[in-house]
Amino acid sequence: MSVPGLQLSELPIGQPFSNFTAQDSTPAEPLAEKTYEIAKLREWRFEVAFGATVEVKLLKGSAEIFGTELPIGHKFTFTGTKSAIFTWHGCTLEVRGSPSVEYTSEETPMTAYTNLHFALEKQRGMASESPTMQGPRVMIIGPENAGKTSLVKILTAYAVRQGQKPAVVNLDPKEGVLSLPGTLSATSFSTIMDVEEGFGSSPTSGPSPVPVKLPLVYYYGLETPEGNTKLYRALVSRMAVAVSSRLSEDDQSTPPPSPPSTNEVNTRTPQDRSSGIIIDTPGTISQTPTGYDLLHHAISEFSVTTLVVLGSERLYSDMLRRFEDRPNHQHHPPISIIKLSKSGGCVDRDDAFLRASRERSIREYFFGEPKKRTLSPYTMTVGFDDLNIWRVGEASTLNASLLPIGHDDDEEGGGGGGGQALLAQAECSMLLQHSVAAVLHAEVGDGVHILAESSVMGASVDEQKRYMKILAPMPGRLPPKPLVVSSFPEPTFSLVG
Known part of the structure; x- marks a missing residue:
């Protein structure tokens, strides 16, 4: 890939970021x-x-x-x-x-949102007094641009101000939380949130105005859950296991096995258990029959106890029919379904705005934010033969010829569901130019189900000489780990070679 523009006062090297304005000798107007x-x-x-x-x-x-x-x-x-x-x-x-x-x-709608917070706080108080009771597991659902992420921020911030440590789970790959777009993430919040950046930032090599969060990240690489339902289901299940294990009531026991990750360092405490989970979801998941099935899967995997429907009377009615009369069961607790109105301040974000947000997120991942935190990424060159590249299978374009050698669509590494694969082996080529690649915490010989926390790199590709130029967020040699790429986020062309 190439490198995002610095967006600093110095002149950029190579092609500038599209929104960058070169500095000149004319003083800026106040x-x-x-x-x-x-x-x-x-x-x-x-x-x-x-x-x-x-x-x-x-x-x-x-x-x-x-x-x-x-x-x-x-x-x-x-x-x-x-x-x-x-x-x-x-x-x-x-x-x-x-x-x-x-x-x-x-x-x-702040009064209604605050009332919801106090209802959740009451459940947390009950859970803290009972060794067998879990804290509230809240999922926010609704159409696009209904204010779901804003409500997640509000509920999280209020919980932190009450001394709680809620786990925040982002199941919307379109917008990364403490990670790049195209990922699913989860982290425990115990410190103040960042006013300017929303959820804050994950660890970098530079200082941060507020304590950084330590997210658990899975790479999905597509814009919507419907892009690869098999992979999305697998990641949701794996995420639910990892998060639930950290909310276990047995806080003195050895942590149970979970997907390999170097950033899963949040220590479990009884307060973590009683604080519960707040889950954000993509808007598209509540608009189609396939999305309803994925939504039902997520609700079941996370053992959701409170379902908040934001800005959709029809969706609220559908959820009532599905879950209101569900019998109480150890693995399927009863669900409280709450309807809230969409804030009048919610506005549609067009494709240009969302793309600019994604491009800024990638740029700041490598270079930091202007005037706040300047980072220094590292460039290295690696040969094609030293890389093990996989690509996320997309439902609309995948065919049998793209499946990994030796796999069929019924095997674990294949797909099922009409040939929909989790990952497919990919060749190094110019198609990787300007793309984001996730380094997997897995071994080259592992199956494609082993996906874990990822760090992101960029690469410049020379097919004739068979090498790549890699931009990495940290120094050192590229680890002998599999890399996975996909079509989302889209290629970032405001980079340098």
Whole structure:
């Protein structure tokens, strides 16, 4: 692949990032400054385009952004975002810059969201007093752009402020949480969330303004669960086993086996068990019959106890028919189904915005965020013969000729379901140019079901000389591990060779 543009004040090397503006000798114009008085129970909503910057400072009063409280006098910088600041008792904001959209809303669902939090907190209190009771396992479902991820942030931030340590699971490959897009991830939250970055950041070689989180990451490599339902099911099951094992009631026992990963370092405590799980889901999964089956699979695997339906009356009705009268069982607990309204602040994010978000995520993975944390990735050259490349099988394009040699579609490494494979052996070629490759914590001879936490690299390919130029987030030789690639996230062309 090539390397994302630095997005720093220095001139970029090679082709610049599409939104990068080269610096010149002309001094930048000062940002326009405004002061807003926000009345209690109001929400100031704003959007900032990529390439633009808006600075927000709380001057007095109290305010929060997705559940995380803003400190008075601290400046926060936003770019490429659609967000909202809510106040329970009124506040004064100082805003420098010009958001592309800004307004104050009197209608906000924060009261309903807070009531949900207190209901979950009551369940946590009951679980902490009982050695056999688990904390709430909450799954948020709803259509695209209904505010599911925002609600997950709010519930997580409120739980952390109460001293809880909820496990947050992201089952939406379109948007990476503490990881790159195209992955599923889970982590335990016990510290404050990042106001500017949302969930915060995973470990890097640079400093972080808030404590980093240590996610467990699985590589999926497709935009929607329907792209490879067999692989998605397998990853959801593996994720559920790993997360549930860390919420075990027997906190003194040896941790049970789980998929290999170097970042699974969250220590289990009784508080972890009682804090429970908060699960985010993709919007497409609730729109089709295939998606309903995948949703039912995730609910069963994670033993969900509370299902929150956001912004869809039809989906709420369907979930009632499926789960309301389900008998109580040890492995299938009863499910409380809650309907919440979609916030009026939720806006559609077009493809251009989402693609720019993904490109920024990849760039910052290697180079860090401008003016906050500068990283120094490493470039190395490896031969084609030294690599073991696999590609995620896609339901719409996969055929038998792409299956691994010696496998058929009924074997573990194949696919079933009409020839849908988990992974297929791939050759090194120019098709890998500008793509993201995940290094698997597995051995070259292992079966394709062994997928675990991944770190991401970039590569520049020379087919004639049979070598690749690899961009790695850490120094050292490329480990003798399998690599897996796919079509998502899409190739990032704003890179250097």
